Amino acid sequence: RKEVEQDPGPFNVPEGATVAFNCTYSNSASQSFFWYRQDCRKEPKLLMSVYSSGNEDGRFTAQLNRASQYISLLIRDSKLSDSATYLCVVNHSGGYQKVTFGTGTKLQVIP
Amino acid sequence: NAGVTQTPKFRVLKTGQSMTLLCAQDMNHEYMYWYRQDPGMGLRLIHYSVGEGTTAKGEVPDGYNVSRLKKQNFLLGLESAAPSQTSVYFCASSYPGLAVYEQYFGPGTRLTVT
Secondary structure (H helix, E strand, O other): OOOEEEOOOOEEEEOOOOEEEEEEEOOOOOOEEEEEEEOOOOOEEEEEEEOOOOEEEOOEEEEEEOOOOEEEEEEOOOOHHHOEEEEEEEEOOOOHHHEEEOOOEEEEEEO | OOOEEEEOOEEEEOOOOOEEEEEEEOOOOOEEEEEEEEOOOEEEEEEEEEEOOEEEEOOOOOOEEEEOOOOOEEEEEEOOOOHHHOEEEEEEEEOOHHHHHOOEEOOOEEEEEO
8 A cells, every 4th residue: 555645636627616635644653744736847835734633724724634544635616726736745753754745636627 | 035946957868878966945944855756656755965964865766876065955966877767856955843844846857868
């Protein structure tokens, strides 16, 4: 089983729709969780951290479920500019070198 | 503030040739990283550095060497390129402490080895 797994998509959604992505991780000792965004042929950029209590940033909500070992990203009122690949990132047991990137979920928002 | 820059942006090598990729950051970050990104594989850590003069191996270090002679620069070398090293290479940097997980990436170098 991969350490971090994501549905590659693509998720094709109309503008204004709500879309959710999940990411599962295999190491129950994982400590920190993040979502990065990567535009086509560009570098990844941090979108948001994922806290145990869940957190929200505008139209984006991230949640962590430690019991089931997954994190989620919810995007409300999708915009064309949200089209990108969303990378799940997990830190397993402390230390910068233990950060694992998922392969990403591609989102395409359609007019 | 340029952030993280990488040179070159594109390169085509023949098998057996060598080259050096340069990463530079102007944010005074302590930590720097080299990743490769391949379709379906995600970003994989090649080497990293926690400060000037120090380097360490990541997940996929074979066939690569690195140097961090100056805090702002991190060089990735390929001594004898192989087709399996065809990839997109990203450099990243971060602060120590909790913020280490917010990594700032360069624009990438697209390398093809024929």
